[in-house]
Amino acid sequence: MKREEAVQAEKETDPDVTATSLVTDDISAGLPLTEAAYLPGQAFDEMYGPGGEVRDHYNAVHARLTTLSAEALADRQKTLERSFLLQGITFTVYGAETTTERIIPTDLVPRIIPSTEWDHIEAGLIQRLRALNMFLDDIYGEQQILMDGIVPRDLVLGAPSYRREMQHLYVPHKAYANVCGSDLIRDQDGAFAVLEDNLRVPSGVSYMLANRDAAKRTFPGTFRAANVRPVERYPDLLLATLKSMAPDWRPDPQVVVLTPGVYNSAYYEHAYLARLMGAPLVEGRDLVVHENMVYMRTTTGLRRVDVIYRRVDDDFIDPLTFRRDSGLGVAGLFNAYRAGNVVMCNAPGTGVADDKAVYAYVPEIIKYYLGEDAILPNIETFLCREPAQLSHVLGNLDKLVVKAVGASGGYGMLVGPHASRKEREAFAEALKADPANYIAQPTIQLSTAPCLIDGRIEPRHVDLRPFILSGEKIVVTPGALTRVALRRGSLVVNSSQGGGSKDTWILADDAAREPQP
Amino acid sequence: MMLARVADSLYWIGRYLERAEHFSRLADVMLNATLDRSDAAAQTAYIALSAVGDPDMARAARTYEAAKALVLDREDPNSVVISLSLARENARQVRDQITTETWERLNLLYLRITSDNASQAFESGSSAYIHEIIADLHQFKGAADATMSHGEGWRFLMLGAYLERAQLIARLLEVCFGDGRDGNVTDRIALMSLLRMGCALEPYLRRYTAEIETRHILEFLVFDEEFPRSIRFATTLIEEHLVGVSRHVEGGLATPERLAGRLKARLQYADVDELESVGASALLATVTSECARIHDAIFDTFVAYSLEMKLPA
Numbered sequence: 001m002k003r004e005e006a007v008q009a010e011k012e013t014d015p016d017v018t019a020t021s022l023v024t025d026d027i028s029a030g031l032p033l034t035e036a037a038y039l040p041g042q043a044f045d046e047m048y049g050p051g052g053e054v055r056d057h058y059n060a061v062h063a064r065l066t067t068l069s070a071e072a073l074a075d076r077q078k079t080l081e082r083s084f085l086l087q088g089i090t091f092t093v094y095g096a097e098t099t100t101e102r103i104i105p106t107d108l109v110p111r112i113i114p115s116t117e118w119d120h121i122e123a124g125l126i127q128r129l130r131a132l133n134m135f136l137d138d139i140y141g142e143q144q145i146l147m148d149g150i151v152p153r154d155l156v157l158g159a160p161s162y163r164r165e166m167q168h169l170y171v172p173h174k175a176y177a178n179v180c181g182s183d184l185i186r187d188q189d190g191a192f193a194v195l196e197d198n199l200r201v202p203s204g205v206s207y208m209l210a211n212r213d214a215a216k217r218t219f220p221g222t223f224r225a226a227n228v229r230p231v232e233r234y235p236d237l238l239l240a241t242l243k244s245m246a247p248d249w250r251p252d253p254q255v256v257v258l259t260p261g262v263y264n265s266a267y268y269e270h271a272y273l274a275r276l277m278g279a280p281l282v283e284g285r286d287l288v289v290h291e292n293m294v295y296m297r298t299t300t301g302l303r304r305v306d307v308i309y310r311r312v313d314d315d316f317i318d319p320l321t322f323r324r325d326s327g328l329g330v331a332g333l334f335n336a337y338r339a340g341n342v343v344m345c346n347a348p349g350t351g352v353a354d355d356k357a358v359y360a361y362v363p364e365i366i367k368y369y370l371g372e373d374a375i376l377p378n379i380e381t382f383l384c385r386e387p388a389q390l391s392h393v394l395g396n397l398d399k400l401v402v403k404a405v406g407a408s409g410g411y412g413m414l415v416g417p418h419a420s421r422k423e424r425e426a427f428a429e430a431l432k433a434d435p436a437n438y439i440a441q442p443t444i445q446l447s448t449a450p451c452l453i454d455g456r457i458e459p460r461h462v463d464l465r466p467f468i469l470s471g472e473k474i475v476v477t478p479g480a481l482t483r484v485a486l487r488r489g490s491l492v493v494n495s496s497q498g499g500g501s502k503d504t505w506i507l508a509d510d511a512a513r514e515p516q517p
Numbered sequence: 518m519m520l521a522r523v524a525d526s527l528y529w530i531g532r533y534l535e536r537a538e539h540f541s542r543l544a545d546v547m548l549n550a551t552l553d554r555s556d557a558a559a560q561t562a563y564i565a566l567s568a569v570g571d572p573d574m575a576r577a578a579r580t581y582e583a584a585k586a587l588v589l590d591r592e593d594p595n596s597v598v599i600s601l602s603l604a605r606e607n608a609r610q611v612r613d614q615i616t617t618e619t620w621e622r623l624n625l626l627y628l629r630i631t632s633d634n635a636s637q638a639f640e641s642g643s644s645a646y647i648h649e650i651i652a653d654l655h656q657f658k659g660a661a662d663a664t665m666s667h668g669e670g671w672r673f674l675m676l677g678a679y680l681e682r683a684q685l686i687a688r689l690l691e692v693c694f695g696d697g698r699d700g701n702v703t704d705r706i707a708l709m710s711l712l713r714m715g716c717a718l719e720p721y722l723r724r725y726t727a728e729i730e731t732r733h734i735l736e737f738l739v740f741d742e743e744f745p746r747s748i749r750f751a752t753t754l755i756e757e758h759l760v761g762v763s764r765h766v767e768g769g770l771a772t773p774e775r776l777a778g779r780l781k782a783r784l785q786y787a788d789v790d791e792l793e794s795v796g797a798s799a800l801l802a803t804v805t806s807e808c809a810r811i812h813d814a815i816f817d818t819f820v821a822y823s824l825e826m827k828l829p830a
Contacts, residue, residue: 085628086621088609262610271612281613286520290828297521299669299762301827349810 032070033062033457041489043445044190045459046111056483057114063376064188064222065109070455077108077452080214089210091265106211106460107451108218111462111482114227115509121184121192122476124376125468129180131366132199133470136176138177138369140166140349150368151361155385159358159405161200161351163222163314169338171347172245175470178345179238179309181205181481184376184464186447193377195444197354197362199346204481204501205234205467208271211503212479228505231479233407237469239307242277244471245343246306253306255279256296258287258326260312262424270311279309290475292339308333309342322348336358348472356405356439357383379444385436393440394431397424400440401491402431417443447490451484452503461485463493464504478506523614524673524762525820526607531677533604534623537597538545539685540652540713542596543568544584545647546713550706551580557706563703564711567692568685569595583640588647589630597650600609602707616664622657626650678814679758680808683751686738687804689714694735695798715746716824736789736796748804749784755811762819773814780807 038048042305045060054062057338065073081103084090090101113121138145139156146153157164174345177325183195184433212231216223246253259270261283271405274281276400288295288302295302310317321334336342360381363374380398383391393400397416404412414427447457466480483493493499520602543565550561562577562584569587592714605627608615629635630650639646665671693702693711702708709728712718715738724741725733741747756777763771783803792800 086624088612088620141539231696243702257613262606267609270614271609274613280520282520283522286522288824297824299521299524299673300518301822302824324691463592512544 007347016420021090022145032068032073032452032455033065036477037456037458039459041445041448041459042188043459043461044186044188044447045448046186046449046462058228059113059195060088060222061110061112061219064219065450065457071107074455080106080218083217084210087210089206089268091268092136099280100131102429104207104495105484105486106207106214107455107460107486107500108214108486109450109452110215110219110503110505111449111464112442112505112507113480115229117192118229118506119476120375121466122192122244122478123191124374125466125476126374126474127366127370127372128182128194128197128362129177129468129470129474131369132180132197132362133174133176134369135331135365136347136350137171137174139352141168144441145365145368148368150364151358154327155357155361156352159352159355161314161349161355163349163352165334165338166347166349170340171421172247172343173470173472175245175472176347177350177353178241178245178347178470180468180470181465184466185379185444186464188445192449192464193379193444194362196356197359197378198465199350199354201313201346202463202465202467203266203269203361204483206272206388207501208467208477208479208481209234209272211481211501212385215503223505224504225399227503229478229508231477234467234477235273237475237477239271239277239279241469242307242309242345243476245345245475247340248344254304255307255309256282256286256305258282258308258312258317260316264311266311273309284312284328284330287330287333289330289336292332292341294330294333294336294342305370306364307345313353317344317348337480349356356381357385357436360439379441382440384431384438384440387435390435393438394428397428399443401425402438402440405437405439413492415443418491443491446485446493449484449502451486451496453486453488458488460488461491461493463501480504480506502513519614519669520770521820521822523611523670525816526611527670527673528677530604530607530611531674531679532681533600533607534654534657534678535678535681536595536598536685537604538651539602539682540587540595541567541597541647541650543714543715544587545644545651546710547580547584547587548643548647549713550710553706557704557710560689560702560704560707561710564689564692564707565714568614568689568714573593573691576741581643585636585643586648590638591640598635601627601630614670616660618664619657622653622660626653626657629653661664669762673819674760676755676758676762679751679754680812682746683748683755684750684805686715686746686748687801687808690735690738690797691801691805694731695796695801701731703731708734717744717746719743732789732793735792739790739792739797740784740787740799749781752777752781752784752804755808759811759815763767771814771818772820773811776807776811776814780804781812783807 015196047055047062049055080363084103084106090103091476094152130466145151146156179202181198181204184192185195186192209232242255243253257270257274257279259267259281271281281297282296286296288297296305312328316324317329320331320332321327337344360383363378366372366374382393384390384393393402400416402414415424416424446461446463449456450461451460462482462484464480464482467477469475482502484500484502485491485493486500487498535727547562549564552560558580559577561581563572563574566572566577566583586593590596591598605623608623612620615653617671661674700712709718712721717738721737722728724737737744737747742749744750759774763774787800
């Protein structure tokens with residue numbers, strides 16, 4: 001579609017374009033998208049090609065951005081934030097005297113991925129999770145891959161996330177990681193690669209759904225015309241995945257969502273998924289284990305529980321088996337699980353497969369089990385446990401990103417090029433003291449996408465977190481959470497480090513338009 | 518079937534919101550009375566503060582400050598802001614059980630009353646501010662009624678609301694007409710204020726005309742079958758909802774249901790002549806203590822029951 005047509009179509013179909021917003025669309029109000037403001041760096045830009053041309057799949061959104069005034073955009077941004085606050089999509093900041101609730105910063109400009117590119121991503125994610133589930137089944141079973149020397153034995157068995165308790169335990173469909181959220185990034189050439197796998201209790205899917213809801217209201221006309229694939233089926237696909245994990249002899253299995261409680265930063269998501277699945281949201285204190293069966297306390301007595309979608313970390317699920325001081329879990333839960341009377345999703349011990357050191361071996365793991373090359377490549381990774389690689393890392397600290405193996409959420413991390421000499425020296429000491437605890441990767445210029453920053457559209461670095469479900473089969477929801485590093489030039493997208501998020505539009509193939517419900 | 522903890526939270530949401538509405542109304546009537554004759558204002562403020570449980574003449578004299586504290590003082594466990602915060606905290610814990618429409622009403626109310634400029638908003642139009650709170654609470658009830666299934670969860674919400682209401686009205690009447698006080702309220706303006714506190718003035722006028730009499734007020738607020746804030750109306754609904762939630766409890770009549778049935782019968786077979794001859798205090802005290810027993814019995818039966826009784830053999 002040519003740009004003028006796109007603008008025209010938008011004005012005709014967009015119910016948001018009322019008389020008032022047409023008035024505020026006056027050119028003199030100042031346009032938010034100008035070449036002066038939009039300065040892509042060396043990174044791959046999602047909207048503009050290297051020659052400054054707008055990429056085809058961004059045409060409609062680009063056109064929309066050039067017709068809306070800064071004020072109109074700011075209004076929509078405000079409406080969006082207000083709606084998040086009202087819905088309670090917030091995290092709580094506990095201060096000395098008062099507690100306040102904040103929303104995770106959300107950017108209203110959608111990030112767009114064309115269908116062919118998505119097909120490639122989807123195939124890569126399915127391949128990867130299939131191999132990782134097989135890897136987990138193997139290392140908690142016969143340990144063939146360790147005997148064949150593909151992955152070092154001590155790396156796996158010595159990882160704190162390896163749970164000996166899981167050895168020789170039956171897991172239905174060999175589906176260990178029922179919910180997986182992998183972090184993908186685009187390198188400078190625009191190719192997608194996997195930065196990290198999250199197989200423990202990945203979060204963020206509620207933001208994918210809430211952002212979509214908001215985008216539909218912010219750009220209804222553009223959204224309709226763009227033919228975006230729906231994400232709204234995620235809750236029912238999740239429920240089907242969880243139910244597929246229940247034993248066959250339990251008709252109509254009772255699924256529950258286990259949350260650490262209202263003070264957990266992802267509580268909103270737990271409640272949201274429970275509500276949309278129609279499953280009770282339980283806390284540890286609602287569950288009782290009796291003779292290796294799990295029950296929940298209802299108003300009319302105890303009721304058997306079959307599948308627990310647990311959003312509590314391994315360490316805290318059962319004080320009898322794991323951390324004794326945990327008040328969040330259920331005493332005896334692991335024994336009930338071992339007895340096959342209840343299923344936990346994800347299985348305990350999946351963390352060993354997203355360990356940052358094991359990550360380096362994932363391409364070989366895929367090759368070993370599936371006999372295929374990895375569709376989505378890894379980022380080149382140096383394992384500091386290897387002396388040769390350690391000295392390379394120490395000599396190139398100013399160019400590398402160094403991460404602690406056990407940490408997540410952007411903690412325990414050094415971004416070499418952005419760190420001071422002093423910070424690098426301090427980190428070098430930590431590295432030498434405990435090299436096995438660190439890995440290093442080249443600093444990747446994550447791709448940039450247009451974001452609304454102080455009334456102007458500017459490029460910011462983004463990553464991509466799609467969500468993959470695996471039970472009886474593996475399903476990828478055609479959507480993702482795009483995380484944004486809101487500070488100019490920053491490469492850290494974690495919400496704990498000042499990151500935000502935005503909606504991600506996966507475009508449908510025009511030939512294969514999805515049927516309207 | 519619902520989680521015991523969830524039923525408990527829904528019950529407390531009902532209680533806290535009823536309390537917030539009632540105390541908002543007390544504050545509103547106090548403010549309104551300051552516009553009239555001064556001694557009536559003080560008497561009205563005294564009634565309201567006594568009903569809250571803080572019969573302080575010195576405080577009652579500073580009606581405006583007392584009303585503002587009743588709404589916004591976070592140090593006061595009875596204040597509207599505390600009730601709303603607790604209701605919202607409970608709602609957050611059962612967010613998966615209440616509809617989005619209902620949640621958003623309550624969340625909006627909470628965000629407004631806890632915002633930094635709440636005090637300023639109150640000062641720039643106190644009566645309008647309180648009216649807005651009451652209107653929002655009515656919207657919450659309307660949204661809950663229109664969008665929630667009227668099943669078990671709903672019944673626990675209603676149980677909390679009606680038990681709280683019966684106790685609050687009993688307390689209000691006790692303050693005005695109980696025995697052993699420094700004289701019952703007889704001043705016409707104070708009596709009208711009392712009816713306003715019970716949200717009963719207009720329905721009362723339609724029923725008894727503008728002749729405001731103690732006997733009629735008692736009859737209306739204790740025994741009326743149709744007025745939703747009469748004690749009899751509340752106890753009838755308490756029993757009805759308990760019958761609803763007890764259907765699934767094994768073995769005979771559950772204790773809360775039996776207690777509620779007895780209280781309802783007591784109100785059905787008493788009348789205002791009896792109240793006038795022996796004084797209102799005895800009956801009002803019974804209402805208060807029986808409601809407390811029902812409250813405990815609900816907790817014991819549905820929430821904190823002993824596990825040994827319920828474990829499968």
